[in-house]
Amino acid sequence: MWQYLNYLLYPFSLLYGLVLWIRNRLYDNGVLTSVEFDLPVIAVGNLSVGGTGKTPHVEYLIRLLKDQYRTATLSRGYNRNTKGFLLAGPQSTAADIGDEPMQFHRKFPDVTVCVGEERMLAVPQLLGEQPDIAVILLDDAFQHRSIKPGLNLMVTDYSRLFTRDHVVPFGRLREGRKGYHRANAIIVSKCPPGLSVQEKAAIVREIAPLPHQRVFFTTLQYGTPYPLLPGGPQQLPPGAAILVACGIARPEPMVQHLLQKHANVHLLAFPDHYYYARKDLDKMKQELEHLDGPQKVILTTEKDAVRLRLLEDQLQAMQLPVMVLPVEVSFLFEAAGSFNSYIFDYVAEAIAAGAEP
Known part of the structure; x- marks a missing residue:
């Protein structure tokens, strides 16, 4: 129907x-x-x-x-809580500049990352502040x-x-x-x-x-998973039950990749570019507890990781075992x-x- x-x-x-x-x-x-x-x-x-x-x-x-x-990235900064042209800096978060620009900023600190809704105006502003780009x-x-x-x-x-x-x-x-x-x-x-x-x-x-x-x-x-926060799990235990918690448009390729090596994989999907709240962490904890097996891990994407880090204190207090799965492209x-x-x-x-x- x-x-x-x-x-x-x-x-x-x-x-x-x-x-x-x-x-x-x-x-x-x-x-x-x-x-x-x-x-x-x-x-x-x-x-x-x-x-x-x-x-x-x-x-x-x-x-x-x-x-x-000297390379710069310029994004709109989708779903951020700020407006106008911004250069990413040491204090920037995903809430300030958006999740994808924040991902670039964390992974490539030697690259200029900036956001601006009106990119036609943002380029001159960027070059005005950093003319060596x-x-x-x-x-x-x-x-x-x-x-x-x-x-x-x-x-x-x-x-x-x-x-x-x-x-x-x-x-x-x-x-x-x-x-x-x-x-x-x-x-x-x-x-x-x-x-x-x-x-x-x-x-x-x-x-x-x-x-x-x-x-x-x-x-x-896909690369080797790494801990979201200091003190988190350092490696993915063999035979671990995996809860894939992510807010991306199409999580299926990630899940299919994990199923090639792990039998116990479950997906907890959120909307694309989703900003997490405490209730979502509670949901992750609840879903994780329902999984079978002595070893349990939450796995997320790098894009989700920059949004989850906004709740770092709560994640630390709850001691959720969250790891991040990096991904690259190959021709x-x-x-x-x-x-x-x-x-x-x-x-x-x-x-x-x-x-x-």
Whole structure:
């Protein structure tokens, strides 16, 4: 029944898609203008509302660039309790700048992390305060067309390609499928590690990239869990019962990864970008106590970790055994070198162009 009721949303999707199509045409025809800057600007985003694995791809770019170029990330700062332009500092929290920027700030303290709703205004503010910035990474900016990035990277989930989706509310797309035309490169994320050459070719045909577009394929690589807070469990005990407590768009890949090595895995899901309260910690404790086995651990994501740290005192008092599971992306078909060269070539060309009189 719900499947049929969902079709009632289709007219609203058509209307919303039409509004976005008109907006994009206004930008394409120059009626609405986009600002360009004289330094490399790389945007990472997607067509869907979330869950494509965008954040680990931004982190990949940070690791790639930060040792050679003074790099900054600029995000909107979704769901923060502040407004305007802010630079992350020693006292910043997820509540101040948002969970994803806070994650970048904790993991890469040598990189400038800033937030601002109006990114067209935030870039000059950033450069005014730190004029030595050489590269700017725009996080989740594919639809933010007031800035024209030099390189537009679009991430799409292998299990829900944009080619098979629809505009919200009927589907999960933020705009029509043809928005992919603005991308310089398309990254198919969360692929199975053993993706075949034949399926790769089939996906490329389905996407139908334009002549100037590159298509890359990545998979998730989970690292070794580490304690959320000092004094927490230092390693994941063999045979432990695991409670996955997280607020991300799609926790399924994480759960499937854990089930490959652990038989006793349970999910306690919260809404995406969820800010935890004491009642949620009580819920975690209750769920953990219901699990079987002498060894029990709560496992969460790095994005959730920065939000959970807002309740550090309560976590310490409750002595909840919380560990964090890190994740990175890996390029399939030995394409990491090609992708890295693609990024470095763009950055070098953009810097050279910006230096011309």
